Amino acid sequence: MSKPYTITFAGDTSLGEGYLNKPNRKKEKERLDGDPFSFFKEVAPFVKQSDYFILNLETVLAKNPSGFLEGKEYPNWDSPKRTLDILQKLNVNAVSLANNHTMDYGESTLIDTINELKSADITYFGAGQSRDEAIKPAKIEIQGKSQKKNVYVFTGMKASRRYRVDYNFFAKREESGVNSLNEDKLIRNISSIKEEDTDATVIVCPHWQGKDYKWVNETEESRARTFVEAGADLVIAHGTHMANHIEKYKSGIIAYSIGNFVFNSPGRYKKMQAPPYSFIVNIIFSESENGWDIQPAFYPIVTDNKETGFRVRFATHDEVVxxxxxxxxxHHLGEEQDVVKKDEDRYYFDIRHTKTNVISDEVDQLLPEHSLNSKTNCPDDLESFKEEIHQLEHIQSKIDDYLFRYYQMFNQDKTIYKNKAKLQLLADVVEKRHMSHNFLKKFERKEIPATNSLSFRDIMVEKSAMRKLGYRDYAWTINRKTKAYVFADSIGLRRPKSDRKIYRFDELKGTKGPIVVKPVGATGSKGVYLIFDNNKIFSAREEKYLSNWDEIEAEMKNDLNAIKRGQPVKSIVKDEWFVEELILKAPNSTEPPLDYKFYCFYGELLFVLEANRQDSSQFSTWDANGHFIKTGWHDEKARPGVGFSQEDAEITKKASLEIPSPFVRFDMLKGHDGLVFGEATPRPGGFHLFNKEYDRKLGQAYREAEARLTRDLLRGKKFEAFTKNFKI
Incomplete structure (x- = not known):
């Protein structure tokens, strides 16, 4: 077997003469003039051992150049002789020029830089006097004992529009400049190499402009993964001046930025709250009978010059951890003992055996050990509870991150996003918080609605928050019974007759039936009594018959005493009651009527819930066409019931068109002589219990109703029955 061959990559590099030639950098400038190699002293022995050393030369080789691009920040230059001498002492073989300083002083200075590199026999790539020259990769030929390995290294800069339009940075057909990180062209070049030389190793070194001291985002991640999908074996990026995360993706490895090497500017690590670390990367090629084994090793170095005194060094154990x-x-790589390794006196990351970007058992490991059903582990003091919430937030964030990355694999897989049937399956499960902009466009191009992003539960929670911020949902105006009756009267919707008076509880004793007694501000059926006569009273909450008023008083005793003490329970907060007509199931009957809840969405009906007040253990749910359905809302109690008529449906649909709100649930009573309005509910209790299918259907119905309502408002609809009675 032949001796292993090492290719070393280092990040942004410059002696920084343009930065240090300032009054406040006198000490560093004296070092630069007297002992420039001192800046590399701690790392030089390591990189000099490499068989092939590549770094990103982020400067121009010129002495006090003129013609700096107007408006561009942080211009830089370095003395050609001094820089080339250092590069040769470090055994640098090639430099990338695709960065945001190579053209700081225009085309002629770039050409001078290229000529200086040629004179020192240092290969350059990523820039040139034409587009074809700039895009050409560096090629390294490794000759083994019985095999040859070709390694191709591509580079290009992803930059903002001003670099193309204002600064004219990029190479054109017959004009000098740097190579643009053109995704389509690079994919074609990678594919072409892999077709011609199936054993070739392809490495892409993007330079991210505009990401100084920042973490890369979804855009950079997506582009790097695309290169791996096209056939790149490694992506080793730079441009952020700091180390970014590393990821095993499909068959490749991505280092989203290796940061700096020796870059002699003061830096802004602390100001930007950036970690003061970067990487030197060794790629070790070992020949075997079965081909070539490739082992990357990522060596952390400390590159914050303000912290090191402009002496880049390898990280200590604590810093590496x-x-x-x-x-x-x-991005989860694994356990510390599996990833952090030691090579002589230096530490490095070995990620060969870490997992690829998929959902794993690690999600389960994030969950708390104690039971979710147990309250014994809930902390009593506020600080401990804050810590509990922090841990919960961390778990939730981690799980969301795993799912987002998992869906991103689908987003980058052409066999999926080009296939409409597969995208349709994804649309049924992917949630909006796991959807990227790029992924969403894939659905839009295939005209597939991402309907799983629609959620009634989300809307209900969102509306609650919005009301606290001043948003008015006008369905809440008629949530109070007295106002709801005013509205019902104005549109001719039959309701129980009432004297509209407010009573104290003790004033009601002796009231003759048939009537209904209700608390004004109660929730649910607490305190609701159907009084057929003095000896036949039905307690709606307890679902049982009482024989006299004394039994009502006994049931309400605790609640009334709590109100007197000023500590009311949440179901009944005030001693305020009203009396209304009792709707009967049949003439002279002592049975309460059936209760129907119509889920109305501005002129449309989605489904109806039918309940029997005498037996809450059973209820029925019907779709708009009268078919029995199950929605997830207490399905174990669902039984086919009586049903409703289309005339009933039309009454509620018509009523919903008089309310300037996308949704309202009408609670109606089915009396012996027709449908009678009970109350209007803008937020149904137990909305979280609907299954995923019906949560989505409810959400979709809400958004479609919202669109119809907006259209009617733009066409001038006045909602007179509503506006004449209520303040808008």
């Missing part, structure tokens, strides 16, 4: 935990939080 700190960086590992930080990156592991961004």
């Amino acid at each position: 700190e960086l590992f935990e930080l990156l592991n939080d961004k």
Whole structure:
């Protein structure tokens, strides 16, 4: 077997003469003039051992150049002789020029830089005097004992529009400049190489402009993964001046940024709250009978010049662990003992045996050990509870991150996003918080609605928050019974007759039936009594018959005493009651009528819930066409019942069109002489109990109703029955 061959990659590099040639950097400038190699002293022995050393030369080789691009920040330059001498002492073989400083002083200075590199026999790539020259990769030929390995290294800069339009940074057909990170062209080049040389190793080194001291985002992650899908074996990016996370993706490895090497600007690590670390990367090629084994090793270095005194060094054990935990939080690599290794006196990350980007058992490991049904572990003091909430937030964030990344694999897989049937299956499960902009566009191009992003539960919770912020949902105006009756009268909707007076509980004793007694501000059926006569009283909450008023008083005693003490229970908060007509199931009957809840969405009916007040253990749910359905809401109690008529449905649909709100549930009573309005509910209790299918259907119905309502408002609909009675 032949000796292993090492290719070393380092990040942004510059002696920084343009930065240090300032009054406040006198000490560093003296070092630069007297002992420039001192800036590399701690890392030089390591990189000099490499067989092939590549770094990102982020400067121009010119002495006090002129012609700096107007408006561009942080111009930089370095003395050609001094820089080339250092590069040769470090055994640098090639430099990338696809970065945001190579063209700081225009085309002529770039050409001078290229000529200086040629004179020192240092390969350059990523820039040139034409587009074809700039896009050309660096090629490394590794000759083994019996096999040859070709390694191709591509680079290009992803930059903002001003670099293309204002600064004219990028190479054109016959104009000098740097290579643009054109995704389509690079994919074609990678594919072409892999077709011609199936054993070739392809490495892509993107430069992210505009990400100084920042974490890359979804855009950069997506692009890097696309290169792996096209056939790249490794992506080793730079441009952020700090280490970013590392990921095993499909058959490749992505280092989203290796940061700096020796870059002699003061830096803004602390100001930007950026970790002060970067990487030197060794890629070790070992020949075997079965081909070539490739082993990457990521060596953390400390590159915050304000912290090191402009002396880049390898990270200590504690610093390496700190960086590992930080990156592991961004993307899970594994356990510390499996990833952090030691090579002589230096530490490095070995990610060969970490898991690829898929959902794993690690999610289960994030969950708390104690039972969710147990209250014994809930902390009593506020600080401990804050810590509990922090842990819960961390767990939730981690799980969401796993799911987001998992869906991103589908987003990048052409066999999926080009297939409409597969996308349709995804649309039924992917939730909006796991949907990226790029992924959403894939659905839109195939005209597939991401309907799983619609959720009635989400809307109900969102509306609650919005009301606290001043948003008015006008369905809440008629949530109070007295106002609901005013509205019902104005549109001719039959309701129980009432004298509209408010009574104290003790004033009601002796009231003759048939009547209904109700608390004004109660929730649910608490305190609701159907009085057929003095000896036949039905307690709606307890679902049982009482024989006299004394039994009502006994049931309400605790609630009334709580009100007197000023500590009312949440179901009845005030001693305020009203009396209304008792709707009967049949003439002279002592049975309460059937209760129907119509889920109305501005002129449309989604379904109806039918309940028997005498037996809450059973109820029925019907779709708009009268078919028995199950919605997840207490399905174990669902039984086919009596049903409703289309005339009933039309009454509630018509009423919903008089309310300037997308949704209202009408609670109606089915009396012997027709449908009678009971109350209007803008937020039905137990909305979280609907299954996923019906939560989505309810959410979709809400949004469609919202669109119809908006259209009617734009067409000038006045909602006179509503506006003449209520303040808008």
